Structures are given as structure tokens and as C-alpha cells.
Amino acid sequence: xxxxxxxxxxxxxxxxxxxxRAKSNPRPKTPxxxxxxxxxxxxxxxxxxxxxxxxLFANCASCHRTGEVAPFTLxxxxxxxxxxxxxxxxxxxxxxxxWKAAPGPAYVDECRLTDDQIxxxxxxxAEGAKEGNPADLPALPKFPDGWRNGEPDLVIEMPEPYTVxxxxxxxxxxxxxxxxxxxxxxxxxxxxxxxxxxxxxHVLVHLDVSGKASELDAxxxxxxxxxxxxxxxxxxxxxxxxxxxxVARRSPDGIGVNVPKNSDIVIQVHxxxxxxxxxxxxKIGLYFAKGPVDKRARLxxxxxxxxxxxxxxxxxxxxxxxxxxxxxxxxxxxxxxxLGREMKVFATLPDGTELPLVHVPEWxxxxxxxxxxxxxxxxPRGSKVxxxxxxxxxxxxxxxxxxxxxxxxxxxxxxxxxxxxYLNFTVDSESLTQGKTVPSVTxxxxxxxxxxxxxxxx
Numbered sequence: 046x047x048x049x050x051x052x053x054x055x056x057x058x059x060x061x062x063x064x065x066r067a068k069s070n071p072r073p074k075t076p077x078x079x080x081x082x083x084x085x086x087x088x089x090x091x092x093x094x095x096x097x098x099x100x101l102f103a104n105c106a107s108c109h110r111t112g113e114v115a116p117f118t119l120x121x122x123x124x125x126x127x128x129x130x131x132x133x134x135x136x137x138x139x140x141x142x143x144w145k146a147a148p149g150p151a152y153v154d155e156c157r158l159t160d161d162q163i164x165x166x167x168x169x170x171a172e173g174a175k176e177g178n179p180a181d182l183p184a185l186p187k188f189p190d191g192w193r194n195g196e197p198d199l200v201i202e203m204p205e206p207y208t209v210x211x212x213x214x215x216x217x218x219x220x221x222x223x224x225x226x227x228x229x230x231x232x233x234x235x236x237x238x239x240x241x242x243x244x245x246x247h248v249l250v251h252l253d254v255s256g257k258a259s260e261l262d263a264x265x266x267x268x269x270x271x272x273x274x275x276x277x278x279x280x281x282x283x284x285x286x287x288x289x290x291x292v293a294r295r296s297p298d299g300i301g302v303n304v305p306k307n308s309d310i311v312i313q314v315h316x317x318x319x320x321x322x323x324x325x326x327x328k329i330g331l332y333f334a335k336g337p338v339d340k341r342a343r344l345x346x347x348x349x350x351x352x353x354x355x356x357x358x359x360x361x362x363x364x365x366x367x368x369x370x371x372x373x374x375x376x377x378x379x380x381x382x383x384l385g386r387e388m389k390v391f392a393t394l395p396d397g398t399e400l401p402l403v404h405v406p407e408w409x410x411x412x413x414x415x416x417x418x419x420x421x422x423x424x425p426r427g428s429k430v431x432x433x434x435x436x437x438x439x440x441x442x443x444x445x446x447x448x449x450x451x452x453x454x455x456x457x458x459x460x461x462x463x464x465x466x467y468l469n470f471t472v473d474s475e476s477l478t479q480g481k482t483v484p485s486v487t488x489x490x491x492x493x494x495x496x497x498x499x500x501x502x503x
Contacts, residue, residue, distance in 0.1 A: 081137075083164025091169040092177020093122045099183050100162050101125060101132075104142050107188060114242065114289070120185055122176045129174040133167045143290060143412045147404040153294065153417040194234050194295055197330030201310060202240075206326045207268045209244045209316045215458050216316040219276055220269040220327075221253070221262045223309050231301035234332040235285030236293035239314075241325040246315040246459070247413075248327060250285040251276050253309040276313055281305065283344060285329065290412035291378070300471060301338040304331075317459060339478045340471040342375075343485065347432050349464040353384060355450040358439035362464055368392075368428040370483065371473040375422075377403045378415035378467040382459060383444045385410065387435040390466045395427040402430075403466075410444065415467070424470075432466050 091097070101109075101119050109119035118124050125132065135141040142156045169175070189195065203220040210216075224230075239245035253259075257278035261270040270277070284302045285293070296302075304310075314327055349364035379388040385408040392400040403416045424430070438450050446460040447453075453462050475483045 081164045081167075082160040083168075084161075085168055086165065089172050089175075091165060091172060092175050092181065093125055093169070094177035094179060094181040096165055096177075097125065097169050098122075100158070100166065102183060102185055104156055104158060104162075106185060110185075110188065122182075126174045126176070129170040133170040136163050136166055143409070143414075145290075145405045145407065145409055145412055145414060146416055147406050149401045149404060150422070151419040153419055154292070192236055192238075192330050193292060194236055194330070194332055197236065198333045199331040200328055201331065202328040203268065203312060203326050205268050206240075206324045207314075209241075209318060209323045209325060211318065211320055211322045213318055215246070215318065216271070217457065218269045218271055218314050218316065219258065219261070220312045220314070221258045221309050222312065223259075224304060224307070226304060226306045226308065228306050230304045230306075230331075231334040231338040232284060232304060232331055233301055233334045234293050234295040234330075235302070236330040236332070237285055237287035238328045238330070239287060239325070240327045241323050242289075244316045244319055244323045245325055245327060246317040247288040248286060248315070249276075249283055249313045250329060251283050251311045251313065252281040252304060253278050253311050254281045254305050254307075255279060256309070258309055258311045276311055278311075280311075281308065284310075288380075288413040290414040292415070294417060295332060296334075296342055298336055299339040300342050301334040302342050303338075315457075337478050340475050341477065343470050343472070345468045345470070347390070347430060347466045347468055349432060349434065351436070351453075351455055351462050351464050353436050353438045353453045353462060355447075355452050356439055358437045358441060360436040360438060361434070362436075363431065363433050364464070365429050365431040368424050368426060368430065371426050372424050372470045373421045373473060374402070374418070374424055374468060374470045376415050376417040376469040378413070378469075379403060379405055379408075380413060380463055380465040380467065381408055381410070381434060381436070382462045383410050383446055384436040384438050384442065384453060384462055385434065385464075386437045386442075388464075388466065389433045391431055392422065392424055393429045393431065395425060415469075417469075423473075430468065432464070434464050436462065 105119045107113070109115040109117065109124075111118055117128070136158055139158075142158065144156045146152065148157075201222050204222065207218060207220070235250060237248050237250065239248060255278055258270075258276070261272070261277050265271060282302070284304065287293075310329070312327060312329065314325065316325070347364065347366055349362040351362055353360045374392075377390050379390065381388060387406050387408055389404045390402045392402060394400065400422060402422065438445065438453055440448065440450055453460075455461065455463060472483045475481055
């Protein structure tokens with residue numbers, strides 16, 4: 046979900062502003078799980094059709110159905126009965142459903158089982174996982190067929206399939222698609238469909254208005270082009286991304302992402318080689334805004350430097366950024382790699398009030414989710430957004446890619462590390478329909494970073 050560095054200039058400016066603190070502390074003791082608050086039902090009365098199916102259909106079937114990412118289906122009694130013990134175990138440990146954020150703000154599409162639902166599944170399993178009366182079985186929800194947001198206004202794809210070799214280092218490949226737009230377009234959503242999830246690690250979608258990407262593509266034999274870092278041109282903005290667990294959502298009316306006329310869309314795909322030659326042809330659905338766009342959707346990566354010593358099982362970093370204008374924060378997407386253990390992002394208002402934004406207490410590299418707020422968060426000018434993260438680079442971390450452990454720094458390979466929280470927001474004072482535009486946060490941070498460097502040089 047891993048994602049890679051974007052908006053390099055913005056990140057450099059932010060790192061110049063941030064005051065990261067990296068330190069090792071005694072590893073915190075993992076607290077014992079809290080007992081479930083569950084009042085048992087009368088013995089031997091629970092059935093799949095009446096009690097368990099509604100829970101599984103509402104919380105599990107969106108992934109556990111034919112053609113989706115889960116390795117097996119949970120859409121029938123036969124599916125659930127043969128895996129009843131496994132289901133009871135993973136829901137009790139809260140491994141599934143794969144909702145990683147701790148309770149906090151109300152999120153869109155929040156998928157978390159209650160203690161009562163978990164207890165009910167455990168009791169049903171312990172009592173023999175009975176089927177019940179077929180007449181009690183609820184209908185399966187109606188899931189989108191193919192595109193989550195409905196049929197796109199325009200579907201684009203890599204110009205030709207790309208063959209991923211069986212072995213070697215991770216590959217970052219950039220594929221250029223001219224839009225051919227004769228006028229600027231505003232997008233309300235960008236939905237990415239990886240062509241081959243066995244090897245597609247993540248996808249980023251950038252805009253190029255310079256023509257540089259096409260030049261790089263022409264010089265590189267084979268589909269697309271490869272760079273040593275970044276996308277090889279000054280990106281005019283990232284308009285979309287995908288990683289496991291991440292879903293695309295439409296922007297509210299009046300909010301959109303601009304695609305300039307005659308621009309190129311550059312799909313950057315990170316391939317994780319799996320020992321077998323594979324082929325990929327990733328597709329992207331573009332959804333045009335249906336009405337006037339008054340505010341520009343903005344994306345900024347709050348980041349921290351990292352340099353994790355070998356063997357350190359509790360490496361911590363902190364980074365903060367000021368809020369230069371009154372803004373409305375709509376979502377946060379944390380990102381770390383395999384050594385990541387925990388991330389917390391919160392805002393501090395000018396009066397000192399602290400607002401939790403997202404806390405992922407048990408980071409899972411395989412489920413990198415974006416957390417959209419049901420009620421967007423208002424952050425007045427003078428607020429501060431802070432990221433705190435914890436890493437485990439010890440031999441006791443089963444996800445550590447290095448044995449024995451070795452020092453790990455920021456990098457693009459899966460075996461490197463990152464520390465990012467992508468902030469999706471709008472600026473309150475902007476009103477494009479009234480001709481009111483505002484500078485980007487990138488410009489603000491670059492200027493602030495330059496001022497700080499000059500001050501330090503004196």
C-alpha cells in the first residue's frame with residue numbers, strides 16, 4: 046500500500062520545516078486483549094441463516110466473493126461452515142475484517158465488528174455451526190459489478206501489456222497516456238484497477254504538462270520507461286493512487302481535481318517480483334465532475350526522516366507541519382513499509398485542543414487504507430498536524446525482510462522504509478467559481494523552508 050514518494054519538492058520543503066525526533070525507548074508491553082462484552086444467547090439457538098449470515102454479508106462478502114481480492118468466498122453456508130473455527134479466531138483477534146484504525150472519528154465505510162457480533166460468531170462456532178432454516182437467509186447485498194463508482198466517463202489503460210520478469214529487484218515502471226483533451230477537465234474520482242494483483246504492488250497516477258514523460262518513454266525500449274527515482278519529470282500533480290485496501294471515492298459536489306488540456310497521464314506501477322514471469326495491463330477509470338467545481342482537491346504528504354538502526358525494536362519518529370490557512374481535511378492515508386508497527390496522526394488547534402485524526406495501532410503493510418471522515422475536519426490557520434510513528438527493526442519482527450537485521454533508511458524498495466501520511470484537503474477561502482484562487486501548500490512550505498535555512502546559516 047507500498048506507495049512511494051510523491052511531490053518531491055513539497056517533501057523536501059516539509060522535511061526542512063519538520064522537527065523530527067528519532068529515539069529508542071524500551072519496547073512497550075503489549076496489553077492483554079480486553080474481554081469481549083457479550084451476553085450469550087440461549088444455548089444451541091444460533092444459526093447461520095438467521096444470525097451469522099447478516100454479519101458476514103454486511104462486513105465480509107464485499108471482498109469474500111467471486112472475482113474479488115479474498116482467497117475464498119463467504120456467500121453461502123457451505124463457505125462459512127467449513128471455515129467456522131478460522132472465522133471465529135480471526136474476528137476475535139480483530140485481524141478480520143481488515144479495518145486497521147482504532148476507534149476515533151467516524152469514518153466513511155468503517156468496517157469493524159462489535160463485541161456482540163464477535164461473541165455471537167464464537168458461540169455459533171462452538172455449538173457446531175448450525176445452518177438453520179434456509180427461509181431465514183437474507184439476500185446478498187448488491188455489489189458494484191466491476192467499477193466501484195459505476196461506469197467511468199473514460200477508461201484509459203497502459204498502451205500495451207508489460208511483462209514482469211520472474212526475479213530481480215522491485216521495478217518502478219512509468220507508462221504514458223496522452224489525454225488528448227482539448228480543454229481542461231475536472232475529475233471527481235480516479236479509480237484504478239490493477240491488471241495483475243499478483244505483482245502490482247501499488248500504482249500512482251501523475252500529470253505531465255511538460256512533454257518530458259513522452260521523451261523518456263521514446264528513449265526507453267519496451268513499454269513505458271524506468272527512472273532511478275521519482276517519475277523523471279516535474280509532476281503537475283498526483284491525481285490518484287492504489288494500494289491493497291485502498292478504495293476510490295467520488296469527491297463531494299463542487300470539489301475536483303484539474304487535468305489541463307493536452308496533458309499526459311503517467312501511470313507509475315511498482316512491481317513486486319514473485320519468482321514467476323507475469324504480465325500486467327493496469328486500467329484507470331476517470332469520472333468527470335458533473336457540475337461547477339468551486340474548490341480544488343489537494344493532496345499533501347506529511348513525512349518524517351527515518352534511519353532505523355539494526356536491532357532497534359522501538360524506533361520512534363515525530364514530524365509536524367503548520368496549517369497556513371483555514372482548511373477542511375477530508376481524509377488521511379498513513380503509509381509505512383514492513384518494519385512499521387504503529388502510526389498516529391493528530392491535529393492541535395491554536396487554542397491547544399488536540400483532535401485525533403487516525404491511529405493505526407497495528408500497522409499491516411498488506412492493508413494500506415485511506416480513512417475518510419464522515420464529517421470533514423475543520424482546521425483553522427495556526428493549527429498543527431503531527432505524525433508519530435513506531436518501527437521494529439529487530440530479529441523478533443516476523444515481517445523484517447533482513448536476517449540478521451540491518452540499518453534501514455528511506456527508500457523505494459519494499460525492503461527500505463517510508464514514513465508518510467497523505468492529507469487530502471480543501472482551502473476554505475478558495476472559490477474558483479468566484480475567481481478566488483489560493484497558493485498551494487507546497488509554495489508555502491518551500492518559502493518557509495527557505496526562510497528557516499537562511500536563519501540557520503546566519
